[in-house]
Amino acid sequence: MKSGGVDGVTLRGGGRADESIRAMKPDLAFAVDACIDAAGREWEVVWQKKLLDAAKFGRAFLDLVDPRPFVTMGQTLKVLNAIRYYEIGIPMTYQQYTLLSPDQLLTRLTSRSLHLLALRIANYLSLKPDPILKHWACAKIAQTRPGGGLGTAGGSGESDEAVARGIIEKFEAMGAGAGSAGVSYAEIAKKAWESGRTGLATMLLDHETRAAEQVPLLLGMREDGRALEKAVDSGDTDLVYQVLLNLHKRLPLGDFFKLIEDGGPKVAPASKLLQLYARDQNREMLRDFFYSDDRRVDSGLLLLEEASTQEDISARFNSTKAAQKFFSEDRERGFEARMVEESARLLALQQTLEKDVDGKAPFVGLSVSDTIMLCIQCGLSKRAERMRGEWKVSDRQYWWLKLRALTEMKAWDELDAFSKSKKSPIGYEPFVRHLVSKGYGKQAGVYVARCDPAKRGELYLSCGEYRAAGREFKEKGDAAGLS
């Protein structure tokens, strides 16, 4: 489309060009756009250039001009010229190109295996090279199959390493692959694996950074150890569970455990997660796992846990004894073994005690201290004394238990008698303080006299015995206390 304005602009020669430009000032913008558009529709490079030069010249005289149409057209023409070149042979018009879009053009070039051109164009237009690279990589894999590729007569048989290296280098050079959201090594690896080149697939997969893509393929390739490792590396616990569940379904239990064991410290997190899962969903498996790994303490703990949920006393007793056996098998767990033995013994005793009181008091499930206190409260003081010896309860501990139990029973005479039975290993201040805290200030007063003289004033106060307190303070000349 040639208008007078265009004619005017394409004229050369200094002054006359200036005049012409000034003459068409109001239409200049339109004229520039028209030149650009016309250039796009020209097939001969000579004319493309002339028209763009004209547009450039005219632009200089405009105040506000959007550079984009000019730049875009330049790019477009470069691309069109390239594909129209006889070796490529795509006679595409400007209109077709605009309708098709550069992306689609790239797809077409790619499917014709014109990878280099496509990549260059993509780079030039700042489009993502990923789909092109993916296609190229897959083609390379097919072509370089040892012993000849599909459709290529005597195709080069490259080793897996060479191919992998080639692909990786290319990807990294083009800024795709690891880290980009476009093509994934996983997809290429899958293609390699499907072509039976497992070695190549593994090498490529190693470069895949997104575990969520990497792991399922590794599982499909039966690279179980690696799948587990990569899942653990990713820090994504859900992915680890996926792998574990998959392997558990597929492998016999022994192999499954061995796989985890062989993985060593690197897959230790997976082992932990498996234990968590098994604890909730599959106790049997957990038991087997601990057993196969010689984890005595864990086996023991599992039994203790079971014991705590068992209603039937004899079942509970048996589980506890079994737990004790596990603990005693570990030389460093002597203390724990003793404690578990004590707990079994306690259970047996508590059963007897419940029979003694005709089931009127619930002994089973209480701690040693609580059992002793309940004995005292039920009038089974001989039993309580016996327990004290059998469980090696210290004097201090026992006196506190007696104090608490008798207070609960409001057995003041008995408490008094007990307090005098011998010199209290805990002193008498605890008597005062405990009785006061339970609201028995009056009873507490009796014991203050046996306390440390320095503290008596304050103790009487806490009992509400003001007169006695006053006396104490006066005797000491404690003015502050008196007030």
Place this chain on the structure above:
Amino acid sequence: MTILDHIRKHTAAGDKHIYTLILTPRTSTLISQVLEEEGVLGEITILPYNLQFIPLEDDVISLEHENAFKEIWLDGDETALYNSAQALLTLQRLYGLFPRILGKGEHAERLARLLIRLNSQQITTPGLPVSQGVSEKIDSLIIVERRADMVTPMLTQLTYEGLIDELVGVSNTYVELPANIVSPPSQANTSEIQQNLLASYELNTQLTHLEDLVAEGADRRTILRMMVLASVVSGGIKVKQLESLKRVFLQTYGYELLPTLLSLESLQLLQSNPLPPSQAHLPSMKLPFTALRKQLRLLIEESEGGTDAMPNDISYVYSGYAPLSIRLVQCVAQMNAVLASFNASDSGKGKGKGKDVSQASEMPKMNAHPIVGWKGFEDVINTIPGPTIDITQTGIESKAQGPSLFPKEQSTTTVVFFLGGCTFTEITAIRWMAKRTRGRRFMIATTGVVSGNSLIESLLPAAKPKTAKVAGGSS
């Protein structure tokens, strides 16, 4: 009723419903598996709801991930780590890369590395810009892992909110008041034991007092906290004493707590000194507490700490003990405060005891200094077990060269992330830091708000259905 119960009930009654299960922050393979095994997977639509940080206050955001501490350190389940990384990633997408990532501890390092890796994978979420530039609003991310400082949470919190958490328990910013709020259950007074343990004063005596408290029937969580405190601060307890203490504990509170004691042992929070041969070769998490106490001035004399109204050091939140975790944050973001406490005690020595309180003046408000990592404190920091993290991130369009300098008028934000939980007192201490610093704000991010009780509770066995009541009760 469980989800399954609901569905089965409806099916039995012939009701048709549309079931949608929303899991947060993401869907779970395990859950799908269980539902599949139960035969109901086909009837349910499972959707993820990516709820990350929840603002609890203007300056506190929390993942509200309960039991993160137990999951990470006892169970070895790093889900909380992964979720934390995703949440921090979102912060980066919104505000730009953290120019500097600092931290201390093995899991803090894993978190940092995970964050960097996830970021480089540019996993795009529709709707959020993929920001590759370094942040202009945030100057650094400081990751503090709970395990690095287990002393602080074991102490009784003395701030207002902290005390409420101790007595009643704050959950998701809500408090459920028990019926007997007027006369709450009596708390064993362990403040003397705590102070003495912190000062490494007569450990044996404190342990004997502790046994007495056990005999009195104190709350078992309190006893466990004190046991942990004693072990961590002293680097372990002598075998005989530890066994005696554990025995009394089990006899009083029940043998079913044996697993809890073993858990504490495996966490290296309740250790014998020396360690049994099988554990001697394991990597140690022992804190060199006495050295740290001196080098970081963790114990501040009353005369040096300012007044209640105008405290001049973070130690006011524990009446004279500066939380180790916060001292670490100060090393990075408020160096003058750590150094000032050195000077205070030096000058205090010259003047002798009984220093007039009014002379300990309030620490003047200082301008925020640029973040230079652990500079000046490397030696001290490296004595704490676990790797030390100091990573600089440069985005694609990096503008800053070297330490980020900013004009005085502009204020920056320092994000402090507590992996495993933080206490109310630690929040208060950081707020104090913010008030004393011109030009720097602090954003406290955490997996959750914890207390000594909540941490210990996560290690206790599940509550027994039947409990017997006896004199005083010893649960």
